[in-house]
Amino acid sequence: MKILTKKSGLRGTLTVPGDKSISHRAIMFGALAEGTTTVHGFLKGADCLSTIDCFRRMGISIEEIDDTIYVHGKGLHGLSESISILDVGNSGTTTRLISGILAGQTFSSVLSGDASLNTRPMKRIMTPLSMMGADIESCKGNGCAPLVIKGKPLKAIHYNSPVASAQVKSCVLLAGLYADGETSVTEPALSRDHTERMLRSFGADIRSEGCTCTISPPETLHAQHIEVPGDISSAAFFIVAGLITPDSEIRIQNVGINPTRAGILNVCQAMGADITLENKREEGGEPVADLLVRSSQLIGTVIQGDIIPTLIDELPVIALMACFAKGETIIRDAHELRVKESDRIEIVSRNLQAMGADVIPTDDGFIINSTFGKEQIPALHGADIECSLDHRIAMTFSVAGINASGETRILDSDCVDVSYPGFFGEIGKLYK
């Protein structure tokens, strides 16, 4: 449990841990490449460690020396059958991406995770993989993990995905590495494109046009050096902390600002936030910048449509930010929040309401009115916060806690380790 109390004047410069999505992919693609892939800035959060563990169990040697991860790839056909279940922990990305790879192997695998993971929908990958000829089954027949995957020769398909999901897109593209021709995926809106960028750098023939991406099965992938930028999804907690906590100025260094991930910056701009992007550059095929964030008087906005996949993981903390904005904020088209590590529409609303916020959950989002009282002072109060094994809930409500009267107690706070070990130490430094 962690206890947070009201603060003002957050000051400091920090570097957030490496991007979770990119860290997972660096291990996976490194394992399938010929030669040794080196990864710098890898996120040593529980989710990415689950990915490392799964590939080690399939015979890949992965070492850490002086903060660099060495993945000794064995090529596209070099994985071997694990003698034990592949434990994917809390990680949806591990589960869905690895399933695409496992579907095309010559051996069988069983994947299982924690209580949260094993209730998340896997039909979204079972459907396209089955269309490719894969043999994938949900052990309990409920469309969730544990999953049994018996490797099979795969057929190339064109898949029209009903959801804008990078995990679904990546799963199909990775199965496409093993298919008998060109595999393509069309999604309703563009989701994060790290798979496309990174597979291309490993030498795959992968093309994108609008919301369609096509891959031809390569002969080989070639080992790379990957520089992992800071995770904008982790930076988001400090962006919002800096904006809503009075008299604050925070510099967040080396943040990935890939346009398929950086929707929160557009929303902040629309809400009148004072954020300066400094030192914009490109590192390892991904755009990066330092963000200077200052306390701002925010105004409400409407967040909907194609921007949603570019800020999907940030919506819990954006909902909190909206409580500190004048007027109304409406978030729509975010159904996907219901099937994340928790039902984030339900859990965010319930916890914000417990702190006194004016939040109405809707089927696909929230309607949020500011908490400004008569004196124009935001009026959240402390509460006990249940996180339901969801790291982003724990971090969102820690930021809420330093902007609320009384004590905010984050009950199952250890779940922050999934994506941000050291989060509480880092936030504490800003008000020491």
Ligand code: S3P
């Ligand atoms: C991820 C994609 C997103 C995101 C998740 C990481 C990825 O999920 O929410 O945290 O690394 O591909 P969906 O693809 O289900 O939207």
